[in-house]
Amino acid sequence: xxxxxxxxxxxxxxxxxxxxxxxxxxxxxxxxxxxxxxxxxxxxxxxxxxxxxxxxxxxxxxxxxxxxxxxxxxxxxxxxxxxxxxxxxxxxxxxxxxxxxxxxxxxxxxxxxxxxxxxxxxxxxxxxxxxxxxxxxxxxxxxxxxxxxxxxxxxxxxxxxxxxxxxxxxxxxxxxxxxxxxxxxxxxxxxxxxxxxxxxxxxxxxxxxxxxxxxxxxxxxxxxxxxxxxxxxxxxxxxxxxxxxxxxxxxxxxxxxxxx
Amino acid sequence: xxxxxxxxxxxxxxxxxxxxxxxxxxxxxxxxxxxxxxxxxxxxxxxxxxxxxxxxxxxxxxxxxxxxxxxxxxxxxxxxxxxxxxxxxxxxxxxxxxxxxxxxxxxxxxxxxxxxxxxxxxxxxxxxxxxxxxxxxxxxxxxxxxxxxxxxxxxxxxxxxxxxxxxxxxxxxxxxxxxxxxxxxxxxxxxxxxxxxxxxxxxxxxxxxxxxxxxxxxxxxxxxxxxxxxxxxxxxxxxxxxxxxxxxxxxxxxxxxxxxx
Numbered sequence: 001x002x003x004x005x006x007x008x009x010x011x012x013x014x015x016x017x018x019x020x021x022x023x024x025x026x027x028x029x030x031x032x033x034x035x036x037x038x039x040x041x042x043x044x045x046x047x048x049x050x051x052x053x054x055x056x057x058x059x060x061x062x063x064x065x066x067x068x069x070x071x072x073x074x075x076x077x078x079x080x081x082x083x084x085x086x087x088x089x090x091x092x093x094x095x096x097x098x099x100x101x102x103x104x105x106x107x108x109x110x111x112x113x114x115x116x117x118x119x120x121x122x123x124x125x126x127x128x129x130x131x132x133x134x135x136x137x138x139x140x141x142x143x144x145x146x147x148x149x150x151x152x153x154x155x156x157x158x159x160x161x162x163x164x165x166x167x168x169x170x171x172x173x174x175x176x177x178x179x180x181x182x183x184x185x186x187x188x189x190x191x192x193x194x195x196x197x198x199x200x201x202x203x204x205x206x207x208x209x210x211x212x213x214x215x216x217x218x219x220x221x222x223x224x225x226x227x228x229x230x231x232x233x234x235x236x237x238x239x240x241x242x243x244x245x246x247x248x249x250x251x252x253x254x255x256x257x258x259x260x
Numbered sequence: 261x262x263x264x265x266x267x268x269x270x271x272x273x274x275x276x277x278x279x280x281x282x283x284x285x286x287x288x289x290x291x292x293x294x295x296x297x298x299x300x301x302x303x304x305x306x307x308x309x310x311x312x313x314x315x316x317x318x319x320x321x322x323x324x325x326x327x328x329x330x331x332x333x334x335x336x337x338x339x340x341x342x343x344x345x346x347x348x349x350x351x352x353x354x355x356x357x358x359x360x361x362x363x364x365x366x367x368x369x370x371x372x373x374x375x376x377x378x379x380x381x382x383x384x385x386x387x388x389x390x391x392x393x394x395x396x397x398x399x400x401x402x403x404x405x406x407x408x409x410x411x412x413x414x415x416x417x418x419x420x421x422x423x424x425x426x427x428x429x430x431x432x433x434x435x436x437x438x439x440x441x442x443x444x445x446x447x448x449x450x451x452x453x454x455x456x457x458x459x460x461x462x463x464x465x466x467x468x469x470x471x472x473x474x475x476x477x478x479x480x481x482x483x484x485x486x487x488x489x490x491x492x493x494x495x496x497x498x499x500x501x502x503x504x505x506x507x508x509x510x511x512x513x514x515x516x517x518x519x520x521x
Contacts (some may be wrong), residue, residue: 251354
Protein backbone atom coordinates (compact mmCIF):
# COMPACT_ATOMS: atom_id res chain seq x y z
CA UNK A 1 0.00 0.00 0.00
CA UNK A 2 1.39 3.37 -0.83
CA UNK A 3 1.76 6.39 1.40
CA UNK A 4 -1.28 8.16 0.06
CA UNK A 5 -3.72 5.30 0.64
CA UNK A 6 -2.40 4.85 4.18
CA UNK A 7 -2.88 8.55 4.91
CA UNK A 8 -6.58 8.24 4.11
CA UNK A 9 -7.23 4.67 5.20
CA UNK A 10 -5.69 4.82 8.67
CA UNK A 11 -7.68 7.81 10.01
CA UNK A 12 -10.85 6.31 8.51
CA UNK A 13 -10.15 2.98 10.15
CA UNK A 14 -9.53 4.71 13.47
CA UNK A 15 -12.83 6.56 13.14
CA UNK A 16 -14.71 3.30 12.62
CA UNK A 17 -12.95 1.72 15.61
CA UNK A 18 -13.80 4.69 17.87
CA UNK A 19 -17.45 4.73 16.80
CA UNK A 20 -17.82 0.99 17.33
CA UNK A 21 -16.09 1.22 20.73
CA UNK A 22 -18.25 4.22 21.70
CA UNK A 23 -21.40 2.31 20.77
CA UNK A 24 -20.20 -0.80 22.64
CA UNK A 25 -19.43 1.18 25.81
CA UNK A 26 -22.83 2.87 25.78
CA UNK A 27 -24.60 -0.51 25.38
CA UNK A 28 -22.40 -2.45 27.77
CA UNK A 29 -22.72 -0.02 30.67
CA UNK A 30 -26.27 1.04 29.74
CA UNK A 31 -25.26 4.73 29.85
CA UNK A 32 -28.34 6.96 29.64
CA UNK A 33 -28.62 9.18 26.55
CA UNK A 34 -28.55 12.39 28.65
CA UNK A 35 -25.03 11.47 29.76
CA UNK A 36 -23.56 9.93 26.64
CA UNK A 37 -25.78 9.24 23.65
CA UNK A 38 -24.85 6.40 21.32
CA UNK A 39 -23.47 7.29 17.87
CA UNK A 40 -26.79 6.15 16.40
CA UNK A 41 -28.72 8.67 18.52
CA UNK A 42 -26.35 11.48 17.54
CA UNK A 43 -26.77 10.58 13.89
CA UNK A 44 -30.53 10.40 14.42
CA UNK A 45 -30.53 13.90 15.95
CA UNK A 46 -28.52 15.13 13.00
CA UNK A 47 -31.21 13.81 10.60
CA UNK A 48 -34.22 14.70 12.70
CA UNK A 49 -33.12 18.26 13.53
CA UNK A 50 -31.50 18.84 10.17
CA UNK A 51 -33.58 21.90 9.29
CA UNK A 52 -32.85 23.56 12.64
CA UNK A 53 -29.18 22.58 12.69
CA UNK A 54 -28.56 23.46 9.07
CA UNK A 55 -30.05 26.89 9.64
CA UNK A 56 -27.80 27.34 12.68
CA UNK A 57 -24.79 26.17 10.70
CA UNK A 58 -25.50 28.80 8.05
CA UNK A 59 -25.81 31.50 10.72
CA UNK A 60 -22.51 30.53 12.32
CA UNK A 61 -20.74 30.19 8.98
CA UNK A 62 -22.10 33.59 7.90
CA UNK A 63 -20.76 35.25 11.04
CA UNK A 64 -17.47 33.40 10.73
CA UNK A 65 -17.09 34.48 7.15
CA UNK A 66 -17.90 38.12 7.93
CA UNK A 67 -15.45 38.11 10.83
CA UNK A 68 -12.82 36.42 8.68
CA UNK A 69 -13.27 38.88 5.81
CA UNK A 70 -12.96 41.83 8.17
CA UNK A 71 -9.93 40.26 9.83
CA UNK A 72 -8.28 39.57 6.46
CA UNK A 73 -8.85 43.08 5.13
CA UNK A 74 -8.10 44.71 8.49
CA UNK A 75 -4.98 42.67 9.11
CA UNK A 76 -3.54 43.16 5.63
CA UNK A 77 -4.36 46.88 5.45
CA UNK A 78 -2.98 47.52 8.94
CA UNK A 79 0.19 45.58 8.09
CA UNK A 80 0.59 47.66 4.91
CA UNK A 81 0.20 50.83 6.96
CA UNK A 82 2.77 49.54 9.47
CA UNK A 83 5.14 48.80 6.63
CA UNK A 84 4.74 52.20 5.00
CA UNK A 85 4.75 54.39 8.09
CA UNK A 86 6.92 53.27 10.96
CA UNK A 87 5.24 55.70 13.36
CA UNK A 88 1.90 53.99 12.76
CA UNK A 89 3.50 50.68 13.64
CA UNK A 90 5.08 52.09 16.80
CA UNK A 91 1.73 53.57 17.86
CA UNK A 92 -0.58 50.65 17.16
CA UNK A 93 1.42 47.46 17.43
CA UNK A 94 1.44 47.23 21.26
CA UNK A 95 -2.35 47.52 21.30
CA UNK A 96 -2.72 44.87 18.63
CA UNK A 97 -0.68 42.58 20.87
CA UNK A 98 -2.77 43.46 23.95
CA UNK A 99 -5.94 42.71 22.00
CA UNK A 100 -4.47 39.40 20.97
CA UNK A 101 -3.22 38.22 24.37
CA UNK A 102 -6.40 39.12 26.25
CA UNK A 103 -8.59 35.98 26.17
CA UNK A 104 -11.59 36.61 23.96
CA UNK A 105 -13.83 34.71 26.40
CA UNK A 106 -13.13 37.52 28.86
CA UNK A 107 -13.85 40.29 26.37
CA UNK A 108 -17.03 38.77 24.92
CA UNK A 109 -19.37 39.58 27.86
CA UNK A 110 -18.29 43.22 27.75
CA UNK A 111 -18.82 43.46 24.02
CA UNK A 112 -22.28 41.95 24.48
CA UNK A 113 -23.15 44.80 26.83
CA UNK A 114 -22.08 47.55 24.43
CA UNK A 115 -22.93 46.10 21.04
CA UNK A 116 -25.95 44.44 19.49
CA UNK A 117 -25.41 40.69 19.59
CA UNK A 118 -24.67 40.33 15.90
CA UNK A 119 -21.99 42.99 16.05
CA UNK A 120 -20.56 41.64 19.30
CA UNK A 121 -20.13 38.17 17.80
CA UNK A 122 -18.58 39.71 14.71
CA UNK A 123 -16.20 41.76 16.84
CA UNK A 124 -15.10 38.65 18.72
CA UNK A 125 -14.46 36.77 15.51
CA UNK A 126 -12.49 39.74 14.24
CA UNK A 127 -10.41 40.20 17.39
CA UNK A 128 -9.14 36.63 17.48
CA UNK A 129 -8.68 36.31 13.73
CA UNK A 130 -7.02 39.55 12.68
CA UNK A 131 -3.79 39.22 14.64
CA UNK A 132 -2.28 36.25 12.78
CA UNK A 133 -3.04 38.03 9.51
CA UNK A 134 -1.42 41.20 10.80
CA UNK A 135 1.63 39.45 12.23
CA UNK A 136 2.21 37.24 9.19
CA UNK A 137 1.69 40.02 6.67
CA UNK A 138 4.01 42.32 8.62
CA UNK A 139 6.68 39.63 8.61
CA UNK A 140 6.19 38.93 4.91
CA UNK A 141 6.29 42.59 3.87
CA UNK A 142 9.50 43.19 5.76
CA UNK A 143 11.40 40.11 4.62
CA UNK A 144 11.69 40.92 0.93
CA UNK A 145 15.02 40.13 -0.77
CA UNK A 146 17.05 43.33 -0.29
CA UNK A 147 18.59 43.00 -3.73
CA UNK A 148 15.12 43.09 -5.29
CA UNK A 149 14.44 46.26 -3.28
CA UNK A 150 17.70 47.67 -4.67
CA UNK A 151 16.63 46.68 -8.17
CA UNK A 152 13.30 48.50 -7.83
CA UNK A 153 15.26 51.44 -6.43
CA UNK A 154 17.59 51.39 -9.44
CA UNK A 155 14.62 51.64 -11.80
CA UNK A 156 13.13 54.48 -9.75
CA UNK A 157 10.04 52.55 -8.66
CA UNK A 158 7.59 54.53 -6.57
CA UNK A 159 6.70 53.46 -3.03
CA UNK A 160 3.38 52.26 -4.35
CA UNK A 161 5.07 50.15 -7.04
CA UNK A 162 7.42 48.66 -4.46
CA UNK A 163 4.47 47.79 -2.24
CA UNK A 164 2.15 46.39 -4.90
CA UNK A 165 4.60 44.88 -7.38
CA UNK A 166 7.21 43.59 -4.94
CA UNK A 167 6.31 43.47 -1.27
CA UNK A 168 2.75 42.16 -1.51
CA UNK A 169 3.54 39.30 -3.93
CA UNK A 170 6.66 38.45 -1.91
CA UNK A 171 4.56 38.36 1.26
CA UNK A 172 1.82 36.26 -0.30
CA UNK A 173 2.95 32.93 1.22
CA UNK A 174 3.00 34.47 4.70
CA UNK A 175 -0.30 36.26 4.12
CA UNK A 176 -1.93 32.99 3.07
CA UNK A 177 -0.47 31.20 6.09
CA UNK A 178 -1.97 33.95 8.26
CA UNK A 179 -5.35 33.58 6.56
CA UNK A 180 -5.29 29.83 7.08
CA UNK A 181 -4.88 30.35 10.82
CA UNK A 182 -7.42 33.19 10.83
CA UNK A 183 -10.10 31.00 9.22
CA UNK A 184 -10.18 28.57 12.12
CA UNK A 185 -9.83 31.33 14.68
CA UNK A 186 -12.74 33.36 13.37
CA UNK A 187 -14.94 30.28 13.83
CA UNK A 188 -13.66 29.98 17.41
CA UNK A 189 -14.28 33.70 18.00
CA UNK A 190 -17.85 33.46 16.73
CA UNK A 191 -18.55 30.37 18.85
CA UNK A 192 -17.05 31.90 22.00
CA UNK A 193 -19.18 35.02 21.63
CA UNK A 194 -22.35 32.99 21.06
CA UNK A 195 -21.64 30.81 24.09
CA UNK A 196 -20.98 33.94 26.14
CA UNK A 197 -24.30 35.35 24.99
CA UNK A 198 -25.77 32.06 26.17
CA UNK A 199 -29.41 31.77 27.00
CA UNK A 200 -29.74 35.52 27.21
CA UNK A 201 -28.84 35.77 23.58
CA UNK A 202 -31.27 35.89 20.75
CA UNK A 203 -28.82 34.09 18.49
CA UNK A 204 -29.51 31.01 16.48
CA UNK A 205 -26.02 29.87 15.57
CA UNK A 206 -24.59 26.42 16.28
CA UNK A 207 -22.92 27.50 19.51
CA UNK A 208 -26.21 28.84 20.74
CA UNK A 209 -27.80 25.46 19.87
CA UNK A 210 -25.11 23.71 21.90
CA UNK A 211 -25.76 25.94 24.92
CA UNK A 212 -29.50 25.58 24.52
CA UNK A 213 -29.35 21.79 24.10
CA UNK A 214 -27.22 21.65 27.24
CA UNK A 215 -29.88 23.42 29.27
CA UNK A 216 -32.54 21.09 27.86
CA UNK A 217 -30.41 18.00 28.40
CA UNK A 218 -30.83 17.24 24.71
CA UNK A 219 -27.34 15.73 24.57
CA UNK A 220 -27.70 13.97 21.17
CA UNK A 221 -28.44 17.34 19.55
CA UNK A 222 -25.53 18.85 21.42
CA UNK A 223 -23.22 16.24 19.91
CA UNK A 224 -24.76 16.72 16.48
CA UNK A 225 -24.17 20.49 16.65
CA UNK A 226 -20.62 19.93 17.87
CA UNK A 227 -20.01 17.54 14.99
CA UNK A 228 -21.23 20.15 12.51
CA UNK A 229 -18.98 22.79 14.08
CA UNK A 230 -15.95 20.54 13.71
CA UNK A 231 -16.84 19.76 10.12
CA UNK A 232 -17.25 23.48 9.42
CA UNK A 233 -13.81 24.14 10.88
CA UNK A 234 -12.27 21.38 8.78
CA UNK A 235 -14.02 22.69 5.67
CA UNK A 236 -12.73 26.21 6.29
CA UNK A 237 -9.21 24.89 6.71
CA UNK A 238 -9.43 22.80 3.54
CA UNK A 239 -10.81 25.65 1.46
CA UNK A 240 -8.09 28.04 2.61
CA UNK A 241 -5.39 25.41 2.08
CA UNK A 242 -6.66 24.80 -1.43
CA UNK A 243 -6.67 28.54 -2.10
CA UNK A 244 -3.11 28.77 -0.85
CA UNK A 245 -2.06 25.84 -3.01
CA UNK A 246 -3.66 27.35 -6.12
CA UNK A 247 -1.96 30.68 -5.62
CA UNK A 248 1.50 29.36 -4.78
CA UNK A 249 1.87 26.12 -6.70
CA UNK A 250 3.81 27.59 -9.59
CA UNK A 251 6.49 29.31 -7.63
CA UNK A 252 6.76 28.81 -3.89
CA UNK A 253 9.13 26.43 -2.12
CA UNK A 254 6.37 25.19 0.17
CA UNK A 255 4.62 23.70 -2.86
CA UNK A 256 7.75 22.11 -4.23
CA UNK A 257 7.64 18.34 -4.40
CA UNK A 258 10.96 16.70 -3.50
CA UNK A 259 10.95 14.76 -6.77
CA UNK A 260 10.71 17.90 -8.89
CA UNK B 261 41.26 70.59 -15.08
CA UNK B 262 40.00 67.43 -16.66
CA UNK B 263 42.64 65.47 -18.54
CA UNK B 264 41.66 64.62 -22.13
CA UNK B 265 41.07 61.06 -21.06
CA UNK B 266 37.90 62.19 -19.29
CA UNK B 267 36.21 63.22 -22.46
CA UNK B 268 36.00 59.60 -23.49
CA UNK B 269 34.90 58.28 -20.17
CA UNK B 270 31.31 57.44 -19.45
CA UNK B 271 31.80 57.57 -15.71
CA UNK B 272 34.60 58.86 -13.51
CA UNK B 273 35.08 58.18 -9.83
CA UNK B 274 36.96 61.02 -8.18
CA UNK B 275 38.60 60.23 -4.85
CA UNK B 276 35.53 58.29 -3.77
CA UNK B 277 35.35 57.22 -0.14
CA UNK B 278 32.69 55.34 1.76
CA UNK B 279 32.39 54.95 5.48
CA UNK B 280 29.42 52.87 6.61
CA UNK B 281 27.18 53.88 9.48
CA UNK B 282 28.89 51.31 11.67
CA UNK B 283 32.22 53.07 11.15
CA UNK B 284 33.69 50.57 8.71
CA UNK B 285 35.80 52.28 6.08
CA UNK B 286 35.00 50.43 2.84
CA UNK B 287 36.53 52.71 0.24
CA UNK B 288 39.11 55.47 0.48
CA UNK B 289 40.44 57.58 -2.35
CA UNK B 290 39.13 55.44 -5.19
CA UNK B 291 39.65 57.13 -8.53
CA UNK B 292 38.76 55.47 -11.79
CA UNK B 293 37.77 56.39 -15.33
CA UNK B 294 35.68 54.01 -17.35
CA UNK B 295 35.64 54.63 -21.07
CA UNK B 296 32.53 54.26 -23.17
CA UNK B 297 32.26 50.78 -24.63
CA UNK B 298 34.97 49.39 -22.40
CA UNK B 299 34.94 46.07 -20.57
CA UNK B 300 36.68 46.72 -17.27
CA UNK B 301 36.94 44.42 -14.25
CA UNK B 302 37.32 45.39 -10.62
CA UNK B 303 39.40 42.65 -9.04
CA UNK B 304 40.05 42.27 -5.35
CA UNK B 305 39.61 40.04 -2.34
CA UNK B 306 36.26 39.72 -0.59
CA UNK B 307 35.46 42.81 1.42
CA UNK B 308 37.71 45.18 -0.55
CA UNK B 309 34.77 47.43 -1.30
CA UNK B 310 34.46 46.56 -4.99
CA UNK B 311 30.74 45.79 -4.64
CA UNK B 312 30.33 49.01 -2.69
CA UNK B 313 32.01 50.92 -5.51
CA UNK B 314 29.61 49.33 -7.99
CA UNK B 315 26.58 50.26 -5.88
CA UNK B 316 27.83 53.83 -5.66
CA UNK B 317 28.15 54.01 -9.44
CA UNK B 318 24.60 52.63 -9.71
CA UNK B 319 23.34 55.30 -7.35
CA UNK B 320 22.16 52.67 -4.87
CA UNK B 321 24.55 53.99 -2.26
CA UNK B 322 25.92 57.48 -1.72
CA UNK B 323 29.65 58.10 -1.35
CA UNK B 324 30.67 59.77 1.91
CA UNK B 325 33.61 61.42 0.17
CA UNK B 326 34.52 62.41 -3.36
CA UNK B 327 32.25 62.44 -6.39
CA UNK B 328 30.95 60.47 -9.34
CA UNK B 329 31.11 62.34 -12.62
CA UNK B 330 29.28 61.57 -15.83
CA UNK B 331 31.26 63.44 -18.50
CA UNK B 332 28.76 62.55 -21.23
CA UNK B 333 25.90 64.07 -19.34
CA UNK B 334 23.83 63.61 -16.24
CA UNK B 335 21.29 61.74 -18.30
CA UNK B 336 23.38 58.65 -17.91
CA UNK B 337 22.81 58.69 -14.21
CA UNK B 338 19.39 60.19 -13.72
CA UNK B 339 17.44 58.62 -16.54
CA UNK B 340 16.13 55.22 -15.57
CA UNK B 341 17.26 52.32 -17.67
CA UNK B 342 20.62 53.86 -18.52
CA UNK B 343 22.25 51.57 -16.01
CA UNK B 344 21.74 47.82 -15.86
CA UNK B 345 22.71 45.94 -12.72
CA UNK B 346 23.35 42.23 -12.33
CA UNK B 347 23.61 41.03 -8.76
CA UNK B 348 25.62 38.15 -7.36
CA UNK B 349 22.39 36.17 -7.05
CA UNK B 350 19.88 36.04 -9.91
CA UNK B 351 17.51 38.20 -7.81
CA UNK B 352 14.40 37.20 -9.76
CA UNK B 353 10.81 37.52 -8.63
CA UNK B 354 9.84 33.86 -8.06
CA UNK B 355 6.15 34.57 -8.58
CA UNK B 356 6.65 35.98 -12.07
CA UNK B 357 7.47 34.20 -15.32
CA UNK B 358 10.80 34.73 -17.06
CA UNK B 359 9.20 37.19 -19.48
CA UNK B 360 7.55 39.16 -16.67
CA UNK B 361 10.86 39.30 -14.81
CA UNK B 362 12.69 40.62 -17.85
CA UNK B 363 9.89 43.08 -18.54
CA UNK B 364 10.07 44.55 -15.03
CA UNK B 365 12.35 47.57 -15.71
CA UNK B 366 10.13 48.61 -18.61
CA UNK B 367 6.85 48.11 -16.80
CA UNK B 368 8.11 50.06 -13.77
CA UNK B 369 8.77 52.92 -16.16
CA UNK B 370 5.17 52.70 -17.34
CA UNK B 371 5.65 50.85 -20.64
CA UNK B 372 2.58 48.86 -21.63
CA UNK B 373 3.17 45.08 -21.92
CA UNK B 374 2.40 45.17 -25.65
CA UNK B 375 5.07 47.81 -26.22
CA UNK B 376 7.60 45.94 -24.10
CA UNK B 377 7.15 42.63 -25.93
CA UNK B 378 9.77 43.20 -28.61
CA UNK B 379 12.37 44.46 -26.18
CA UNK B 380 11.76 41.47 -23.90
CA UNK B 381 12.04 39.04 -26.82
CA UNK B 382 15.28 40.68 -27.98
CA UNK B 383 16.80 40.61 -24.51
CA UNK B 384 15.87 36.94 -24.08
CA UNK B 385 17.32 36.13 -27.49
CA UNK B 386 20.63 37.76 -26.47
CA UNK B 387 20.98 35.29 -23.60
CA UNK B 388 19.60 32.31 -25.52
CA UNK B 389 16.42 31.89 -23.49
CA UNK B 390 13.78 32.62 -26.12
CA UNK B 391 12.13 29.27 -25.47
CA UNK B 392 11.77 29.86 -21.74
CA UNK B 393 9.75 33.08 -21.68
CA UNK B 394 6.81 31.48 -19.91
CA UNK B 395 8.85 29.36 -17.48
CA UNK B 396 9.08 30.24 -13.82
CA UNK B 397 12.44 30.88 -12.14
CA UNK B 398 12.26 27.75 -9.99
CA UNK B 399 12.04 25.63 -13.15
CA UNK B 400 15.42 26.92 -14.34
CA UNK B 401 18.98 25.94 -13.48
CA UNK B 402 21.31 28.37 -11.70
CA UNK B 403 23.01 29.35 -14.95
CA UNK B 404 19.71 29.97 -16.71
CA UNK B 405 18.47 32.12 -13.84
CA UNK B 406 21.59 34.21 -14.17
CA UNK B 407 20.91 34.57 -17.90
CA UNK B 408 17.43 35.87 -17.09
CA UNK B 409 19.01 38.35 -14.72
CA UNK B 410 21.35 39.53 -17.50
CA UNK B 411 18.44 39.76 -19.97
CA UNK B 412 16.57 41.93 -17.46
CA UNK B 413 19.59 44.23 -17.15
CA UNK B 414 19.82 44.48 -20.96
CA UNK B 415 16.14 45.08 -21.65
CA UNK B 416 16.35 48.85 -21.27
CA UNK B 417 19.38 48.92 -23.58
CA UNK B 418 21.52 50.54 -20.89
CA UNK B 419 24.72 52.43 -21.74
CA UNK B 420 26.38 50.98 -18.68
CA UNK B 421 26.13 47.42 -17.42
CA UNK B 422 27.26 46.82 -13.84
CA UNK B 423 27.88 43.22 -12.82
CA UNK B 424 28.59 42.25 -9.23
CA UNK B 425 30.32 38.82 -9.20
CA UNK B 426 27.44 37.44 -11.28
CA UNK B 427 28.98 34.03 -11.91
CA UNK B 428 30.64 33.44 -8.55
CA UNK B 429 28.02 30.94 -7.39
CA UNK B 430 28.01 28.86 -10.59
CA UNK B 431 29.93 25.73 -11.40
CA UNK B 432 32.98 26.08 -13.62
CA UNK B 433 31.47 24.61 -16.78
CA UNK B 434 28.45 26.92 -16.56
CA UNK B 435 30.68 29.86 -15.70
CA UNK B 436 32.87 29.33 -18.77
CA UNK B 437 29.79 29.12 -20.98
CA UNK B 438 28.33 32.29 -19.50
CA UNK B 439 31.69 34.06 -19.85
CA UNK B 440 31.62 33.34 -23.59
CA UNK B 441 27.98 34.34 -23.91
CA UNK B 442 28.56 37.57 -22.02
CA UNK B 443 31.48 38.43 -24.32
CA UNK B 444 29.42 37.80 -27.43
CA UNK B 445 26.58 39.97 -26.07
CA UNK B 446 29.11 42.68 -25.26
CA UNK B 447 30.62 42.49 -28.73
CA UNK B 448 27.20 42.68 -30.33
CA UNK B 449 25.85 45.54 -28.24
CA UNK B 450 29.07 47.40 -27.43
CA UNK B 451 27.88 48.62 -24.06
CA UNK B 452 30.21 49.60 -21.28
CA UNK B 453 30.64 46.84 -18.72
CA UNK B 454 32.03 47.16 -15.19
CA UNK B 455 32.52 43.64 -13.93
CA UNK B 456 33.31 42.92 -10.30
CA UNK B 457 35.03 39.62 -9.60
CA UNK B 458 37.44 37.95 -7.22
CA UNK B 459 38.64 35.54 -9.88
CA UNK B 460 41.95 36.37 -11.55
CA UNK B 461 41.22 33.94 -14.38
CA UNK B 462 37.77 35.26 -15.08
CA UNK B 463 38.95 38.89 -15.12
CA UNK B 464 41.79 38.14 -17.55
CA UNK B 465 39.51 36.18 -19.86
CA UNK B 466 36.84 38.84 -20.05
CA UNK B 467 38.41 42.25 -19.66
CA UNK B 468 40.20 44.83 -21.71
CA UNK B 469 41.43 46.33 -18.48
CA UNK B 470 41.69 45.03 -14.93
CA UNK B 471 41.62 47.33 -11.93
CA UNK B 472 43.28 45.59 -8.99
CA UNK B 473 42.02 46.89 -5.65
CA UNK B 474 43.56 46.76 -2.18
CA UNK B 475 41.68 45.23 0.74
CA UNK B 476 39.67 47.45 3.05
CA UNK B 477 39.74 50.34 2.60
CA UNK B 478 39.52 49.72 -1.13
CA UNK B 479 41.50 51.85 -3.52
CA UNK B 480 43.09 51.26 -6.92
CA UNK B 481 46.37 49.39 -6.55
CA UNK B 482 47.15 48.75 -10.19
CA UNK B 483 45.56 48.85 -13.62
CA UNK B 484 46.53 46.14 -16.04
CA UNK B 485 45.54 46.20 -19.71
CA UNK B 486 44.77 42.90 -21.46
CA UNK B 487 45.38 43.90 -25.08
CA UNK B 488 44.13 40.63 -26.55
CA UNK B 489 41.70 41.07 -29.44
CA UNK B 490 38.15 39.77 -29.34
CA UNK B 491 36.48 37.44 -30.02
CA UNK B 492 38.24 35.46 -27.34
CA UNK B 493 37.35 31.81 -27.07
CA UNK B 494 38.34 28.68 -25.20
CA UNK B 495 41.65 28.56 -27.08
CA UNK B 496 42.59 31.81 -25.39
CA UNK B 497 41.89 30.20 -22.02
CA UNK B 498 44.62 27.63 -22.64
CA UNK B 499 47.10 29.92 -24.39
CA UNK B 500 50.53 30.95 -23.11
CA UNK B 501 49.48 34.60 -23.34
CA UNK B 502 46.56 33.93 -21.04
CA UNK B 503 48.78 32.19 -18.50
CA UNK B 504 51.19 35.14 -18.63
CA UNK B 505 48.49 37.72 -17.98
CA UNK B 506 47.05 35.59 -15.20
CA UNK B 507 50.44 35.48 -13.52
CA UNK B 508 50.88 39.25 -13.91
CA UNK B 509 47.45 39.95 -12.44
CA UNK B 510 47.87 37.39 -9.66
CA UNK B 511 51.17 38.99 -8.69
CA UNK B 512 49.56 42.43 -8.62
CA UNK B 513 46.74 41.06 -6.50
CA UNK B 514 49.21 39.46 -4.08
CA UNK B 515 51.09 42.75 -3.80
CA UNK B 516 47.82 44.60 -3.23
CA UNK B 517 46.94 42.18 -0.41
CA UNK B 518 50.40 42.71 1.07
CA UNK B 519 49.89 46.44 1.09
CA UNK B 520 46.46 46.22 2.57
CA UNK B 521 47.39 44.00 5.50
